[in-house]
Amino acid sequence: MTRAGFVSLIGRPNAGKSTLMNSLLGEKIAMVSQKANATRRRSNAIVMHEDTQIIFVDTPGLHEREKILNQYMLDEALKAMGDCDLIVYLVPVTDGVEHYEKFLKLNKKRVKHVIVISKIDQVSQEKLFKRIASYSPYAQEFEALIPMAIPKKTWT
Ligand SMILES: Nc1nc2c(ncn2[C@@H]2O[C@H](COP(=O)(O)OP(=O)(O)OP(=O)(O)O)[C@@H](O)[C@H]2O)c(=O)[nH]1
Numbered sequence: 001m002t003r004a005g006f007v008s009l010i011g012r013p014n015a016g017k018s019t020l021m022n023s024l025l026g027e028k029i030a031m032v033s034q035k036a037n038a039t040r041r042r043s044n045a046i047v048m049h050e051d052t053q054i055i056f057v058d059t060p061g062l063h064e065r066e067k068i069l070n071q072y073m074l075d076e077a078l079k080a081m082g083d084c085d086l087i088v089y090l091v092p093v094t095d096g097v098e099h100y101e102k103f104l105k106l107n108k109k110r111v112k113h114v115i116v117i118s119k120i121d122q123v124s125q126e127k128l129f130k131r132i133a134s135y136s137p138y139a140q141e142f143e144a145l146i147p148m149a150i151p152k153k154t155w156t
């Protein structure tokens with residue numbers, strides 16, 4: 001029997017969500033940019049894992065509400081967050097834990113989530129371990145914490 005589930009990629013602009021989606025697909029489907037706010041609407045990509053169909057949902061970055069377009073993009077991300085079976089919350093290793101605290105407040109339906117600490121190639125091992133430790137007060141909130149860097153050849 002084939003099973004299917006929706007996994008939303010959520011995080012601030014420029015966190016590396018589209019890069020992760022492309023890497024999971026093995027193809028450059030989603031637009032990746034050095035500039036924040038590259039992704040403007042939700043897009044789905046299906047990845048098979050044995051008999052399970054995983055539908056990844058790439059979303060615009062979570063940001064503060066300002067302009068009308070930003071409001072639309074934020075709504076797109078919030079809808080994807082409320083509608084899925086699992087959230088992959090991406091946070092660059094250089095971002096502080098306060099961003100995760102904001103995410104927890106936005107996750108009103110308390111959808112299960114995995115934290116991906118992205119771009120770990122940008123810091124020393126020491127800094128990485130300190131950052132990981134800063135999430136320990138929230139260990140009951142998330143299913144897993146995965147430090148990650150996407151190899152350069154897949155995202156340039
Ligand atoms: N050093 C490094 N850079 C990365 C990594 N993953 C992504 N990047 C870079 O980070 C930038 C942003 O990547 P995107 O995938 O567009 O980020 P996003 O979260 O989809 O951004 P928005 O769509 O604007 O919300 C790009 O320049 C990527 O090449 C990584 O593991 N290491």
Ligand SMILES: [Mg+2]
Nearest residue numbers: 017018038039
């Ligand atoms: Mg994107």
